Amino acid sequence: MRFGILGPLRVGDGESTITAGRDRTLLAMLLLRAGRVVPVEELVDAIWEERPPATARTQLQICVSRLRQRFVALDLPPEMIVTDPVGYGIRVAPSDLDAEVFAQTAEAGRSAVDAGQPADASRHYRSALALWRGSALSGIASRSVRRRAQALDEQRLTVLEECVEVELRLGRAADLIDELSESVERNPLRERLRGQLMLALSAVGRQADALTVYREGRRIFAEELGIEPGTALQELHQRVLAGDLALTGPPRPASGPIRALPRAISDFTGRQDTLARLVKEIEEHDARIHLIDGMAGTGKTTLAVHLAAALAGRYPDAQVFIDLHGHSEREPVTPAAALAALLRQLGVPAAGIPADADERAALWRSELSGRRAIVVLDNAASAVQVAPLLPNGPDCLTLITSRRRLTGLDGGRPSSLAVLDPDEAVELLARVVGVDRVAAEPEAAAEVVRRCGHLPLAIRLAGARLAHRPRWRVRDLADRLAAGRNPLIELSVGERSVGQAFDLSYAQLDPAAQRLFRLVGVHPGAFFDHQVGAAVADLPLADAQDLLDGLVDAHLLEEPDPGRFRFHDLVRDFARQLLDGAGRPGERAEAVRRLLDHHLHAAYAISRQMEPAASRAALVLPEPPRPDLVAVCETEGPAWFERNRATLPALVRLAADEGLLAHCWQLARVSWYFLFSRGHLDELIDTHTVGLRAAERCDDEAAVATTRNYLASGLFRLGRFPEAIDLMEGALQIRRRLGDREGEATVRRNLAIAYGANWQLAPALAHLDAALDLARSTGQPAAVAALLNNQTVVLLAWGRYAEAQAVSRRHLALGREVGDLNSVRNAIGHLGAARARLGDLSGALRFLRLALRLKRREGNRFGEGEVLNELGVIERKLGRPEAAAALHREALTAVTASGDRVLGCLSRNLLARALLEQGDVRSALDLYRRVLQDAVRLRARHEEAEALAGIARCQRPTDPAAARSHATRALDLLRQLDAPERDEVAALLAELG
Numbered sequence: 001m002r003f004g005i006l007g008p009l010r011v012g013d014g015e016s017t018i019t020a021g022r023d024r025t026l027l028a029m030l031l032l033r034a035g036r037v038v039p040v041e042e043l044v045d046a047i048w049e050e051r052p053p054a055t056a057r058t059q060l061q062i063c064v065s066r067l068r069q070r071f072v073a074l075d076l077p078p079e080m081i082v083t084d085p086v087g088y089g090i091r092v093a094p095s096d097l098d099a100e101v102f103a104q105t106a107e108a109g110r111s112a113v114d115a116g117q118p119a120d121a122s123r124h125y126r127s128a129l130a131l132w133r134g135s136a137l138s139g140i141a142s143r144s145v146r147r148r149a150q151a152l153d154e155q156r157l158t159v160l161e162e163c164v165e166v167e168l169r170l171g172r173a174a175d176l177i178d179e180l181s182e183s184v185e186r187n188p189l190r191e192r193l194r195g196q197l198m199l200a201l202s203a204v205g206r207q208a209d210a211l212t213v214y215r216e217g218r219r220i221f222a223e224e225l226g227i228e229p230g231t232a233l234q235e236l237h238q239r240v241l242a243g244d245l246a247l248t249g250p251p252r253p254a255s256g257p258i259r260a261l262p263r264a265i266s267d268f269t270g271r272q273d274t275l276a277r278l279v280k281e282i283e284e285h286d287a288r289i290h291l292i293d294g295m296a297g298t299g300k301t302t303l304a305v306h307l308a309a310a311l312a313g314r315y316p317d318a319q320v321f322i323d324l325h326g327h328s329e330r331e332p333v334t335p336a337a338a339l340a341a342l343l344r345q346l347g348v349p350a351a352g353i354p355a356d357a358d359e360r361a362a363l364w365r366s367e368l369s370g371r372r373a374i375v376v377l378d379n380a381a382s383a384v385q386v387a388p389l390l391p392n393g394p395d396c397l398t399l400i401t402s403r404r405r406l407t408g409l410d411g412g413r414p415s416s417l418a419v420l421d422p423d424e425a426v427e428l429l430a431r432v433v434g435v436d437r438v439a440a441e442p443e444a445a446a447e448v449v450r451r452c453g454h455l456p457l458a459i460r461l462a463g464a465r466l467a468h469r470p471r472w473r474v475r476d477l478a479d480r481l482a483a484g485r486n487p488l489i490e491l492s493v494g495e496r497s498v499g500q501a502f503d504l505s506y507a508q509l510d511p512a513a514q515r516l517f518r519l520v521g522v523h524p525g526a527f528f529d530h531q532v533g534a535a536v537a538d539l540p541l542a543d544a545q546d547l548l549d550g551l552v553d554a555h556l557l558e559e560p561d562p563g564r565f566r567f568h569d570l571v572r573d574f575a576r577q578l579l580d581g582a583g584r585p586g587e588r589a590e591a592v593r594r595l596l597d598h599h600l601h602a603a604y605a606i607s608r609q610m611e612p613a614a615s616r617a618a619l620v621l622p623e624p625p626r627p628d629l630v631a632v633c634e635t636e637g638p639a640w641f642e643r644n645r646a647t648l649p650a651l652v653r654l655a656a657d658e659g660l661l662a663h664c665w666q667l668a669r670v671s672w673y674f675l676f677s678r679g680h681l682d683e684l685i686d687t688h689t690v691g692l693r694a695a696e697r698c699d700d701e702a703a704v705a706t707t708r709n710y711l712a713s714g715l716f717r718l719g720r721f722p723e724a725i726d727l728m729e730g731a732l733q734i735r736r737r738l739g740d741r742e743g744e745a746t747v748r749r750n751l752a753i754a755y756g757a758n759w760q761l762a763p764a765l766a767h768l769d770a771a772l773d774l775a776r777s778t779g780q781p782a783a784v785a786a787l788l789n790n791q792t793v794v795l796l797a798w799g800r801y802a803e804a805q806a807v808s809r810r811h812l813a814l815g816r817e818v819g820d821l822n823s824v825r826n827a828i829g830h831l832g833a834a835r836a837r838l839g840d841l842s843g844a845l846r847f848l849r850l851a852l853r854l855k856r857r858e859g860n861r862f863g864e865g866e867v868l869n870e871l872g873v874i875e876r877k878l879g880r881p882e883a884a885a886a887l888h889r890e891a892l893t894a895v896t897a898s899g900d901r902v903l904g905c906l907s908r909n910l911l912a913r914a915l916l917e918q919g920d921v922r923s924a925l926d927l928y929r930r931v932l933q934d935a936v937r938l939r940a941r942h943e944e945a946e947a948l949a950g951i952a953r954c955q956r957p958t959d960p961a962a963a964r965s966h967a968t969r970a971l972d973l974l975r976q977l978d979a980p981e982r983d984e985v986a987a988l989l990a991e992l993g
Contacts, residue, residue: 002076002096005031006152007133009140010098012074018067022047025142026063030081030090032137032148034097039087046144064088098131099152105131106159109166118166125163132156157187164196173203174259175316184213188220191233202240210240258318260345261308261376271303271424278303278415279310282397287413289390292401294417295555295568296327296501297457300401301378303417308374308399315397318373320345326381327403327504335388339364342375342389361388368393375399381508383409403505405553416555419568425449425459432463437474444475451481452491453569458498461491488573502574505554516547517556519591520565521575524654525647527566531629535598536591541629564643589658596655596663597625599644602633603670606640611673612822613782615746619669619706638859641674645683648675652687656694664694665707672710676717677860679899684714702743705734709747712754717862719902719938721758728754742783745774749787756794757902759942759977764794785814785823792830796837799980805834825854829863833870841874848874865895865903869910876914885914905935905943912950925954945973949985956992964992 004010009024018024029038029046044056053059068078082089094100109124136149136156160183164176180197187193194217201210214229214237221229228234282290290307292300308319322341324333333341336357343353343360346367354360368375372395380386380402387409390398400406405414420428426445430438438445452458466477481487488499506514519536520528534544548565551557557565567575579588601624624630633640641648648671655664668691675684688711695703708731712724728751735743748771755764768791775783788811795804808830815823832847848871855863868891876884888911895903908931916924932947934940948970955963967989974982 003031003092004098004133005137005149006098006102006131006156007136008138010133012076018070020063020066022059022063023067023070024140025145026060026088027067027090028137028140028142028145028149030088031092031097031099032145034090034092034100037082037084037087037089041087042144043087046142049143099136102128102131102159103155106155106162109159109162113162113166118170121166122163122170125159125166128159129156129163157183157190157193161192161196164193164200168196168199168203171203172257172316173200175257175312176200177204188217189224191217191230194229195233195236198236198240207240211237214240257316258320258346258373260318260320261305262321271299271306274303274415274417275306275310278307281413282311283314285413288394288396289398289400289409289412291406291409291412291414292399292417293403293405293414293555295455295571296403296505297455297498298417298419299456300403300417302456304376304378304399304401308376311374311397315372315374315395317371318346318368319376320373321376321378323378324380324385326379326385327508328379332381332385335385336360338377338385338389343367357388364389365392368396371395373397377401379403380406382406403555404508405555407553419454420449420456420459422446422449422454425452425454425456428456428459429463432460433466433474437466441474444473444478447478448474448481451478451487455498455568455570457501458491458570461498487570488577491570498570499574499577502556502571505556506574506578509550509554509556512543513547513550513554516544517551518575518579518587520548520557521567521572521579522588522591522595522654523647524650525644527560527564527643527647529563529565529643531602531632532595532598533565535626535629536595538594538626541632592654592658593660593663594625596651596660596667598629599648599651600663600667600670601625601630602640603648603667605630605634606637607670607673609634610638610677612786613818613820615673615786619666621666621670638674641671642678645675645680649683649686649690652690656690661694661698662700662703665691665698665703667691669706669710672713676710676713677858677862677898679717679861679897681714681717681899685711685718688714701734701738702740705731705738705740705743705747708734709750712750716754716757717898717900719900719940721754721939724754725751725758741774741778742780745771745778745780745783745787748774749783749790752790752794756790756797759797759979761794761798761978765791768794781814781818782820782823785811785818785820788814789823789826789830792827792834796830796833798978801834801837805831805838808834821854822858825851825858825860825863828854829867829870832867836870836874836877841878844874845871861894862898862900862903865891865898865900865907868894869907872910872914876917881914881917885911885918888914901934901938902940902943905931905938905940906946909943909946909950912947916950916953921954921957925951928954941973942977942979945970945977945979945985946981948973949981949988952985952988952992956988960992964989967992 002012005028009018009028011018011027018027025047026043029043040057040060043060044052047060047063048056064081064083068081071078071080080091082091092100094104105124105128109121109128112118112121112124136152137145140146140149164180167176177197177200180193180200184190184193184197194213198210198213201207201213214233217233218229221227229237278290281287292304294300305321308321312319320342322333322338322345324338326332339357339360340353343364348363348367354363368391371393373391373393375389375391375396375398377386377389377398377400380400382404383406386400386406390409400409400412405416406412419425426438426442426449429445429449448462449459452462462477462481466472466474488497488502491498506517509517516533516537516539520533522536523532530541530545530548533539533548534541537544537547539547548557552559552565556571557567559565579591601621604619604621605624636643648667652664652668655661655667668687671687672684675681675687688707692704692707692711695707708727712727712731715721715727716724728747732744732747732751735747748767752764752767752771755761755767768787772784772787772791775787788807792804792807792811795801795807808827811823812827812831815821815827828847829851832844832851835841835847836844848867852864852867852871855867868887872884872887872891875881875887888907892904892907892911895907908927912924912927912931915927928947928950932944932951935944935947948966952963952965952967952970955966967985971982971985971989974985
């Protein structure tokens with residue numbers, strides 16, 4: 001059909017592609033009177049109603065022209081729209097318009113009634129009704145269209161009533177109740193429909209419900225029309241009261257439709273989209289076997305029953321159901337026993353059921369042959385169990401639910417059922433507990449369903465506890481679930497519990513899979529891989545892969561990405577509960593140690609590829625217990641750290657809690673460079689704070705000094721210089737007390753960096769000189785290279801550019817000599833910075849562009865930001881402030897990713913300077929003021945001074961007095977810091993008088 005008006009306006013294959021409102025109204029009017037000319041006056045009234053413009057006729061012609069053009073685009077002949085002196089019309093064949101097809105098909109139904117063929121009449125009527133997609137021409141508000149569309153809606157109701165009358169005589173009352181209930185609710189004043197609903201209810205023995213329908217109708221008639229129901233409805237009421245069911249038609253024959261589905265729960269929630277998707281898949285793909293699998297408690301059975309009910313009209317002859325007890329306290333139902341039960345549901349007497357299993361299967365297939373039936377095989381254990389139960393008729397649908405993925409069934413379309421999303425979960429809780437209670441405490445409700453892992457079974461059990469305790473608030477249950485108690489204990493009501501459901505799945509595993517399931521429960525992170533499974537269970541990697549795949553098939557693990565596994569929160573609690581149970585002494589402790597060993601040695605191997613030579617020499621570990629697994633992880637390089645970043649803090653805390661103190665501080669240490677260089681400072685500080693406490697507890701002074709040093713690096717990046725200095729001064733005392741000259745040199749180098757960043761340049765250089773002496777005396781060329789790097793940084797900050805250039809050259813030469821690429825990268829960047837400050841801008845650009853490529857290749861966002869800022873300053877000095885601003889914006893992005901807040905202030909100060917030189921004074925002033933606030937909060941005095949000087953430059957043309965005040969404060973700070981920028985600010989102040 002080319003056009004549809006039995007619902008939203010449809011043109012061609014899809015929903016209406018006519019978007020202009022007037023064009024839609026025009027086309028609707030033409031289609032409502034297809035084959036006839038509609039006068040111009042009627043069309044004008046429909047489009048503009050009471051207020052047509054003077055140009056209405058002209059605009060109507062434009063609409064017609066636009067419609068014809070749209071028809072061409074939709075591959076429809078534009079001449080379908082005809083012009084007449086009186087108006088316009090549309091020529092369509094009867095098969096082109098759904099309203100015409102509806103009228104013809106309904107008339108065929110009436111002819112079949114007259115011919116005494118009720119089954120054919122029902123088929124024609126149902127075909128006609130299936131053409132409707134909603135109210136006629138819904139979405140078009142024109143009163144003229146609505147008036148004519150309502151006549152179509154009335155015709156639909158008439159056809160529905162005629163269809164129901166035929167189907168009641170065919171004995172299909174049970175199938176009609178839901179449809180009639182909905183129709184009566186939408187059309188409460190339609191007496192014939194209400195009477196038909198009463199007849200259907202009476203036919204299935206629900207006389208009380210039929211009387212309720214009459215009483216509700218009588219009340220509505222009285223309140224809205226002020227009259228009593230009609231004579232026919234009153235007589236029907238009397239006959240229902242008298243128990244006279246003759247009006248319901250002949251009794252259903254014994255071989256009639258079979259309805260053996262269990263009761264569908266009334267609070268079915270959150271699966272409407274899934275239900276609609278499955279209905280569409282089954283109808284469009286004509287699927288004969290559909291598999292619904294998922295973890296315990298996801299609502300597979302409930303979904304299958306609702307799906308079967310939704311498809312019952314397509315399979316009207318039989319809907320049968322059996323629980324196969326695949327995951328149950330009972331033994332799984334054998335195929336032979338299942339066939340006997342299913343045959344009895346089809347009405348086969350016990351005496352007629354063969355004893356032989358193969359003969360039962362043959363009889364089952366014969367009974368279903370020619371029937372349009374749905375078979376629900378619930379709670380299947382395996383493909384072997386269900387294969388003999390599958391019908392072979394082309395008109396049968398089999399729905400199978402299982403906690404396992406039944407991969408051995410040919411032709412089955414699988415659907416794995418996930419947990420509910422948060423909104424659906426809260427909605428389910430509200431249906432169980434009561435909408436008002438949940439609406440009054442939305443945050444507590446969200447917390448309850450989160451603690452339930454959004455698992456439908458857990459939510460129902462939690463809701464049942466609340467429903468039976470009216471004095472409890474939702475917050476009371478949320479607090480109980482969050483109080484550290486085992487949530488599996490809280491999520492139980494009577495004989496039902498979440499833990500019991502999981503236990504049934506666990507019991508189906510073989511012993512090796514059970515052991516691995518328990519052991520991977522010690523992993524504290526959200527995700528883990530095959531290597532973790534092999535490590536905790538001390539298995540060959542291939543064996544661990546096979547067992548983990550089996551746990552995924554059993555829905556005890558999820559695999560969101562290939563080779564990447566996770567637990568549902570409640571399943572993890574169940575695994576840990578099993579591991580802590582009696583009869584497994586030492587199993588948990590060994591699993592934890594193997595888990596920590598694996599991550600420690602994998603991180604150590606990868607960090608040695610990444611760290612500067614001077615740093616990686618400070619820690620040496622023995623050979624790993626599982627070198628094969630470490631080698632697999634090592635091939636990933638830094639990507640391994642990125643995948644496990646969220647897990648590292650949890651592993652460090654696990655080591656501390658288990659008393660594995662050396663593992664604790666060492667795991668923090670080997671994770672340091674990745675976290676530091678990638679700007680993951682929260683994780684760095686978290687791991688090293690816990691690691692420092694562990695080092696102190698194990699009475700290892702060298703470990704304490706090491707951990708203090710690396711914890712200080714994270715605080716340093718956040719601009720917390722006094723705290724960083726205090727930590728490192730303590731580490732320095734320990735190194736000197738231990739006589740550790742190499743360690744002392746390392747701490748002094750880092751102290752110099754912190755003092756320099758805090759603009760205490762003299763102590764910074766003093767520490768560097770002492771550290772250089774130590775490193776040279778102990779023969780540490782890598783340490784010497786690192787110290788030369790830091791010396792250059794301090795000299796550049798102090799304005800001693802020629803010395804900085806000389807030191808950078810030595811640094812570059814030594815870095816190449818010892819093969820330290822990190823030193824080479826840093827030295828090239830510092831040479832560029834020194835040359836720029838000495839006035840050699842073109843030479844500086846060559847060095848800095850090379851340094852930028854190297855920093856980006858390394859993935860060092862902090863270093864990338866430093867170099868971008870240097871390039872931006874050169875562009876500004878060359879008179880290209882727009883290019884400078886672009887570079888400083890790039891730098892700010894990189895620096896923000898690195899987490900260094902002080903360098904972020906510097907980047908924004910430089911960006912503001914570039915904006916000012918572009919003439920954008922307002923943006924520059926706003927940015928300087930925001931930097932000033934942050935710098936004061938961070939106690940970054942140099943950037944505070946630079947922001948004050950920038951504000952003075954912005955205010956100079958308009959408010960010289962304010963500019964002098966800001967410049968004076970800036971100069972005071974720069975003089976205290978002995979910073980080279982003091983001369984430029986002094987000159988600015990002199991200009992301001």
